[in-house]
Amino acid sequence: MNTVMFDSHAPLSRRQMLVQAGTGLGVVGLAATLAQDGRLLANETDGESAVLGALPHHPPRAKAVIHLFMNGGLSHVDSFDPKPQLTKYDGKALPIELKTERPTGAAFASQYEFKQYGESGLPISEMFSHVGAHADDLCILRGMHADVPNHEPSLLLMNTGDGRLARPSYGSWLTYGLGSENRNLPGYIVLCPNGYPTTGAANWRSAFLPGVHAGTHVDPRHKEVDKLVEHVRPRLSPKAQREQLELLRAMNAEHAARAAAQAAEDAKLEARIQSFETAYRMQDAAAEAFDLSKEPKEVRELYGLDEDPTRLHGRMCLLARRLVERGVRCVQLYHGQGQPWDHHDDIVPRHLELAKQCDKPHAALLTDLKRLGLLDETLVMCGGEFGRTPVVEMPKEGSNQGKVNGRDHNHHGFSVWMAGGGVKGGHVHGATDEFGFAAVEGRTHVHDLHATMLHLMGVDHERLTYRHAGRDFRLTDVHGRVVSEILA
Numbered sequence: 001m002n003t004v005m006f007d008s009h010a011p012l013s014r015r016q017m018l019v020q021a022g023t024g025l026g027v028v029g030l031a032a033t034l035a036q037d038g039r040l041l042a043n044e045t046d047g048e049s050a051v052l053g054a055l056p057h058h059p060p061r062a063k064a065v066i067h068l069f070m071n072g073g074l075s076h077v078d079s080f081d082p083k084p085q086l087t088k089y090d091g092k093a094l095p096i097e098l099k100t101e102r103p104t105g106a107a108f109a110s111q112y113e114f115k116q117y118g119e120s121g122l123p124i125s126e127m128f129s130h131v132g133a134h135a136d137d138l139c140i141l142r143g144m145h146a147d148v149p150n151h152e153p154s155l156l157l158m159n160t161g162d163g164r165l166a167r168p169s170y171g172s173w174l175t176y177g178l179g180s181e182n183r184n185l186p187g188y189i190v191l192c193p194n195g196y197p198t199t200g201a202a203n204w205r206s207a208f209l210p211g212v213h214a215g216t217h218v219d220p221r222h223k224e225v226d227k228l229v230e231h232v233r234p235r236l237s238p239k240a241q242r243e244q245l246e247l248l249r250a251m252n253a254e255h256a257a258r259a260a261a262q263a264a265e266d267a268k269l270e271a272r273i274q275s276f277e278t279a280y281r282m283q284d285a286a287a288e289a290f291d292l293s294k295e296p297k298e299v300r301e302l303y304g305l306d307e308d309p310t311r312l313h314g315r316m317c318l319l320a321r322r323l324v325e326r327g328v329r330c331v332q333l334y335h336g337q338g339q340p341w342d343h344h345d346d347i348v349p350r351h352l353e354l355a356k357q358c359d360k361p362h363a364a365l366l367t368d369l370k371r372l373g374l375l376d377e378t379l380v381m382c383g384g385e386f387g388r389t390p391v392v393e394m395p396k397e398g399s400n401q402g403k404v405n406g407r408d409h410n411h412h413g414f415s416v417w418m419a420g421g422g423v424k425g426g427h428v429h430g431a432t433d434e435f436g437f438a439a440v441e442g443r444t445h446v447h448d449l450h451a452t453m454l455h456l457m458g459v460d461h462e463r464l465t466y467r468h469a470g471r472d473f474r475l476t477d478v479h480g481r482v483v484s485e486i487l488a
Contacts, residue, residue, distance in 0.1 A: 056178065060458030061377075061422025061488075063181070064324040065174065067332045068317075068362060068382035070354075071155065071197045072341030075110075075388040075407055076415040077436040078351060079125045081142050082114040085434045086390055094391060094435055101149040102408050103394040107435065111348045120426025127355035130363035136426040137366060137375070137419045139486050143430020143439040144416050146386050146446055149409035151198045151339050154385035157446050159203040161475045168466075170450055171330035172206040172213040173475045174457060177464045181327030184285030186216040188330045189323055191316045193221040195337035204332065208468040215332065218290075220316045225290050289326050292318055303364040314361040321368050324378050341384055344393050345400035347407055366419055379421025379456055381449075387414025390436040412438040416449065422456045424488045444483055451480035456487075 077083050089095075090109035098104060112125045118135030131138070146154050153163030160167040168176070171188035180187030190204045196217070197203060204215025222228045288294075292305070292315060303318045304310030313335070320331040335341065335354065343350045362382065369375040388407035395402045413432035419425070430442025451461040454475065461480055465472040 056458030057460040057463060058455075058458055060456065062379040062420070062456045063377045064328065064379070065171075065330045065421075065453065065457070066320045066324060066365070066378060066380045067330075068358070068365075068380065069158075069197075069332055069334045070341050070358075070382065070384040071334050071336075072151070072339030072343075072384060073386050073388055073409055074341050074384040074414075075343075075347065075351060076142070076413070076432070077388070077390050078110045078112055078347070079127060079355075080140050080415040080417060081432060081436055082110070082123045082125070083390060083432075083434065083436040086110060086436065089435070096433070096435065096437070098389065098391060098437055099412075100389055100391075100408050100410070102396055102399065104389055104391045104408055105394050105404065106392060107390060108392045108405075108407065112352075118426060122426060122428065127352055128359050128362075130359045131366075131417075134363055134366045134419065137370075138417045138425060139419065139423040139427045139429065140415055140417045141429050141442075141444050141449070141483070141486070142413075142415050142432060143442040143444045144383070144387075144414045144446070144449070145439045145443060146411040146414075149386065149411045151342065151385065151409075154411060155197065155199050155203055158385045160205075160207075161447060161450055161477060166202070166205070166207045167473070168207040168209040168213070168475070169204045169215060170453065170475055171204060171215050171332065172209050173454075173464060174330050174459075176206075176209050176213045176466075177459055178329060178457060180329050182285070185289060185323065185326060185328055187328060188213065188215045189328055190215040190217045190332045190334070191220045191319060192217060192332075192334035193219055193312055193316070193336055195219075197334045197337065198339050208473070209466060215330075218319075220319060221312060223292075223315075225287050228290050285326070289322055290319065292322075295322075299368065302367060304360045307360075309356045310358070310360050313358045314364065317361040317365040318368075321365060321372075321374070325372065325374060342409075343388075343406050344408065345403035345406035347388075347405065369420065375420035377421065379423070379453065380419045381416060381453070382418075383414070383416030386411040387436075410437065413440075418486070422488050423486050427486060429483065429486050442483075442485065445479065447476045447480035448483055451476050452483045452486070455482045 077086060086107050087109040089107035091106050094107050110125070112127050114123045114125050115129075115132065116123050117132035120136050122135040122138060122140065124132040124135060146157055147163055148154060157163040159169045161170065175187035188204065201217065204217070206214035218228055220228065292300070295318065299318070300306065303314035305314050305318070307314070316333045320333055323331050335358065340354060341351070366375065366380065369378055369380070387410045389410045391407075392404050393400055393406050393408040395404060400406050413436065430444055431440060432438060433440050454461045454464065461474060461476045461482075465474045
């Protein structure tokens with residue numbers, strides 16, 4: 001039997017109690033939905049969230065998370081961690097030993113100019129000049145580090161806290177622990193255009209948590225709401241749909257009663273019921289939330305929706321703002337399919353091309369959140385699964401096409417910036433060595449990032465646990481500390 005522990009001393013079992021009474025949580029929620037025609041208030045919570053959603057461990061600073069994921073590995077020494085010593089040693093061997101995944105060579109100075117922005121004077125690359133205008137809102141963690149220099153485990157580590165085994169994503173933990181502020185939309189939405197990132201849906205799975213808390217993938221390359229969210233508009237009349245769902249509810253309730261002793265089967269059934277319920281409620285809410293034509297012209301221009309280089313990423317950022325504005329707990333924006341920032345060669349023009357796609361939209365998101373009074377309660381995070389080496393990668397067939405103008409993967413040190421949601425603005429925490437290879441000050445592991453994110457959302461990462469397979473699991477496993485130095 002799976003048991004949630006929101007406090008390590010107070011185990012709370014929900015599912016079996018309800019199932020043994022002849023029903024399931026999803027059935028309860030569906031009944032309520034049918035009774036109200038699906039027209040629910042934005043701040044209402046479903047049956048399960050009502051148990052957990054009112055229980056933050058301390059007053060939260062943030063209500064929602066927007067994660068701008070530069071999947072593939074954004075180079076920190078070319079973006080948010082300037083290294084003058086690389087210019088001094090450009091083209092020469094570094095006086096330190098580097099342990100890299102592939103053969104690497106001489107120092108490779110950044111080809112981008114860094115400028116100081118804002119009253120805080122944060123140095124930021126010209127690649128991100130629009131984001132630089134928000135320097136006084138940014139908290140840059142320069143001492144980030146992960147476990148291995150491979151995309152698959154590093155993506156999973158950043159998303160689920162474990163690079164090897166099937167674990168729930170942090171978005172699933174957030175919605176499981178805190179619920180959602182809008183019953184009519186999924187609490188956790190993933191925007192990734194043109195396909196899936198490396199390791200696919202494993203990045204936003206719910207694993208052993210109830211299936212309803214898995215991320216909902218949306219491909220934002222589509223403009224029409226019907227293509228963004230398939231089958232969002234009902235083909236049945238309201239009367240026929242009500243009859244269909246009432247029949248489905250009755251059948252599922254009968255099955256739940258028969259399967260009361262089978263916890264695993266019960267969990268799957270419950271997730272299926274709640275998926276039907278969410279889909280029913282989304283028919284009006286999703287069509288409205290994803291319809292960007294309702295935004296004023298000046299807002300569309302702010303995000304660059306009419307500019308070719310920024311159009312797609314701008315649409316994603318505007319969607320993210322509209323979703324958190326409507327109570328969605330967690331929104332992830334992947335730059336694109338696969339690992340687009342993985343530049344083992346031609347890193348200068350290719351990084352610049354991607355930066356042009358997202359710099360203005362990221363800045364627009366911060367501007368818009370602040371305009372609406374949402375930045376203080378929305379935690380925005382931006383970064384990749386790791387960084388890149390301060391030296392060139394040597395030629396290797398199938399990797400860099402024989403060119404010596406790219407950077408290898410680097411998990412020893414990289415940068416992530418955060419804004420809003422209770423973090424210090426205009427602040428730098430941690431540092432890599434003088435060449436940008438390894439974190440040496442304010443070392444912040446991905447587990448620490450997750451612990452801090454949960455803390456800002458009002459959750460103690462050591463107390464949000466779930467009993468599965470005989471042990472109590474949590475997002476940070478047995479690791480992690482809250483980086484109190486970055487808290488405002």
